[in-house]
Amino acid sequence: MTRNDDFSRPLYEILEEKYKVKATLSYEELSAIKATPFLCKKLNLSPEEPVLLRRRFVFDENKCPIENNLGYYRGDSFVFTVESERR
Numbered sequence: 159m160t161r162n163d164d165f166s167r168p169l170y171e172i173l174e175e176k177y178k179v180k181a182t183l184s185y186e187e188l189s190a191i192k193a194t195p196f197l198c199k200k201l202n203l204s205p206e207e208p209v210l211l212r213r214r215f216v217f218d219e220n221k222c223p224i225e226n227n228l229g230y231y232r233g234d235s236f237v238f239t240v241e242s243e244r245r
Contacts, residue, residue, distance in 0.1 A: 169225075179224055183217040188238065201232050208233045 163172055173179040193201070193209045201209065209230050216225035 173224065179218050181216050181224060182219045183221070185215045185217075187213045189213075190233065197230055201230065203232060210236050 159172070159177070163176070165172075170181045173181065189211050190208045191211045193203050193205060193207060195205070197203065197209050198205055198207075203209065210233055212227075212229040212231065214225065214227040214229070215223060216227075218224050
């Protein structure tokens with residue numbers, strides 16, 4: 159990808175249309191961690207407050223990694239929702 163790509167569009171749409179890379183598998187994990195001084199400052203937390211770490215890995219049809227994303231969230235403002243449907 160380059161700076162010239164139109165990032166106002168969804169990332170996976172760009173990858174599929176322009177680069178023929180299709181995201182097919184996503185793996186995420188959530189864990190509670192101790193906030194580092196850097197995270198305390200960025201998230202406006204005190205050192206004793208937990209932080210949620212979200213790790214996301216996305217793979218294409220050939221199981222090649224196309225995304226590795228780390229996100230840090232305040233524990234008091236994070237909502238995790240799961241919807242499951244079985245047919």
